[in-house]
Amino acid sequence: MSGTQDATHFEDLPLEALPLDAWHRARGARMVGFAGYHMPIQYEGIMAEHSWTREHAGLFDVSHMGQLTFSGEGVDDALETLLPSDIKGLKPFRQRYSMLLDHEGGILDDLMVSRPGDGAFEGAAIYMVVNGATKYDDIGWIIEHLPDAVVMNHMADQALLALQGPQAGEALAALIPQTADLLFMQSGLFTWRGVPLWISRSGYTGEDGFEISIPADDATLLADALCALPQVKPIGLGARDSLRLEAGLPLYGHDLSPAVSTIGADLGFAIQKRRREEGGFIGHARVMKELADGPGFKRVGLKIEGRLPAREGATIHIGATQVGEVTSGGFAPSVGAPIAMGWVSLPHSAEGTALEIEVRGKRIAAEVAPMPFVPHRYRRKA
Amino acid sequence: MSRYFTEEHEWIDVEGEIATVGITDYAQEQLGDIVFVELPAEGTTFDKGDDAAVVESVKAASDVYAPISGEVVESNSALEDEPALVNSDAEEDGWFFKLRIADTSELEGLMNEAAYKKFVASL
Numbered sequence: 001m002s003g004t005q006d007a008t009h010f011e012d013l014p015l016e017a018l019p020l021d022a023w024h025r026a027r028g029a030r031m032v033g034f035a036g037y038h039m040p041i042q043y044e045g046i047m048a049e050h051s052w053t054r055e056h057a058g059l060f061d062v063s064h065m066g067q068l069t070f071s072g073e074g075v076d077d078a079l080e081t082l083l084p085s086d087i088k089g090l091k092p093f094r095q096r097y098s099m100l101l102d103h104e105g106g107i108l109d110d111l112m113v114s115r116p117g118d119g120a121f122e123g124a125a126i127y128m129v130v131n132g133a134t135k136y137d138d139i140g141w142i143i144e145h146l147p148d149a150v151v152m153n154h155m156a157d158q159a160l161l162a163l164q165g166p167q168a169g170e171a172l173a174a175l176i177p178q179t180a181d182l183l184f185m186q187s188g189l190f191t192w193r194g195v196p197l198w199i200s201r202s203g204y205t206g207e208d209g210f211e212i213s214i215p216a217d218d219a220t221l222l223a224d225a226l227c228a229l230p231q232v233k234p235i236g237l238g239a240r241d242s243l244r245l246e247a248g249l250p251l252y253g254h255d256l257s258p259a260v261s262t263i264g265a266d267l268g269f270a271i272q273k274r275r276r277e278e279g280g281f282i283g284h285a286r287v288m289k290e291l292a293d294g295p296g297f298k299r300v301g302l303k304i305e306g307r308l309p310a311r312e313g314a315t316i317h318i319g320a321t322q323v324g325e326v327t328s329g330g331f332a333p334s335v336g337a338p339i340a341m342g343w344v345s346l347p348h349s350a351e352g353t354a355l356e357i358e359v360r361g362k363r364i365a366a367e368v369a370p371m372p373f374v375p376h377r378y379r380r381k382a
Numbered sequence: 383m384s385r386y387f388t389e390e391h392e393w394i395d396v397e398g399e400i401a402t403v404g405i406t407d408y409a410q411e412q413l414g415d416i417v418f419v420e421l422p423a424e425g426t427t428f429d430k431g432d433d434a435a436v437v438e439s440v441k442a443a444s445d446v447y448a449p450i451s452g453e454v455v456e457s458n459s460a461l462e463d464e465p466a467l468v469n470s471d472a473e474e475d476g477w478f479f480k481l482r483i484a485d486t487s488e489l490e491g492l493m494n495e496a497a498y499k500k501f502v503a504s505l
Contacts, residue, residue, distance in 0.1 A: 308438070
């Protein structure tokens with residue numbers, strides 16, 4: 001047998017250990033190399049962990065992600081040059097999904113940006129979370145485009161934990177009752193056993209949940225306290241991937257890359273009206289052109305007939321013509337069938353379009369499907 | 383009946399001229415939840431080392447090689463409806479296919495159960 005592990009390899013660098021490394025191993029995690037770190041791919045099994053998260057609450061260690069802060073004179077202006085999203089209108093304790101674009105409008109990374117309050121992160125004006133595999137490239141790009149008056153700080157000594165699932169709210173409230181008031185994409189500074197926690201109500205599973213930034217030295221204590229609750233189990237990267245795929249959320253480096261654009265990726269919601277009209281951000285021309293003329297290709301969901309999964313790299317066809325490619329795919333535990341995400345040329349991207357996907361020389365039937373595949377259950381109202 | 387093992391984590395039961403092939407319990411454990419198994423059609427002939435089947439876990443697809451040369455006489459149709467049989471009973475009901483053995487001398491280099499256990503322990 002030979003397997004292919006779906007992970008980003010930093011071939012020449014030894015893998016580093018994250019703050020919870022020993023904690024994962026003590027809980028029987030199978031560790032793999034991902035984004036330059038040893039990370040848990042699974043504990044008891046991907047299907048069981050996936051279902052647990054959909055029914056209860058799962059704890060994910062996402063400390064590989066890059067946590068950045070920005071301060072200084074003109075920080076909002078500087079970030080509005082770098083990001084296509086409305087930063088000036090971002091209120092304290094609010095978070096937004098955004099991305100870094102290159103000069104051609106290609107996607108360099110997708111990210112979360114928020115405005116702290118209550119003096120969190122030493123009074124920084126902006127807090128940003130970027131992908132682990134791209135963080136050093138992001139930092140280089142950002143520094144290159146920041147004016148001298150704006151200071152970026154990479155908080156390598158902060159861990160990041162995500163608590164996700166329909167019981168995440170009651171679980172976190174058992175430790176920190178005040179978190180019950182947070183709504184989707186809101187955040188706040190909380191204190192737990194004297195430790196400052198920056199918590200946002202957001203995540204990457206389609207479920208209600210939180211992302212918790214915590215000093216690395218205190219991460220084990222919090223992970224232990226959360227997993228001591230009856231609702232919470234640790235969940236690995238494998239289930240994180242199947243959960244986000246069902247939620248229709250793109251994964252950078254797979255569904256998104258410098259070769260594709262925001263509008264094609266169906267992420268235009270991240271570019272608010274004022275920013276579209278006024279521009280002034282890197283990559284604006286591509287956005288405006290594609291809003292007017294349409295993108296060449298679009299990111300779509302794909303429903304697959306039968307049980308054979310179509311995976312990243314599988315080509316998509318209509319008759320003799322290749323019209324696209326699968327960028328993520330696999331068996332969806334909550335759907336009970338294989339699903340995929342891919343890019344298809346615009347004329348064939350409408351929901352319900354019948355397509356064929358080639359897997360090991362065989363054509364399997366597929367159809368462009370609405371996303372998410374499993375409804376989002378964010379907590380938007382009190 | 384004798385059971386042989388390969389370093390690719392397959393087991394082979396030999397009864398007369400027929401070899402039943404599956405993956406070991408260690409292999410299914412490594413793969414995790416199995417969601418699909420693609421099996422060879424009856425009558426297909428393999429040389430030792432050819433790609434013979436594909437096992438799909440939630441995460442990835444993995445090839446299963448023909449551990450010896452031969453002709454497929456039967457595939458385990460139970461796996462079509464219940465691929466998870468490979469997880470629950472890898473070394474019995476979760477068998478993949480049966481081969482008519484082309485060359486019994488190919489069995490000579492394979493491991494017995496004790497040797498395979500030692501091999502797995504060394505990984």
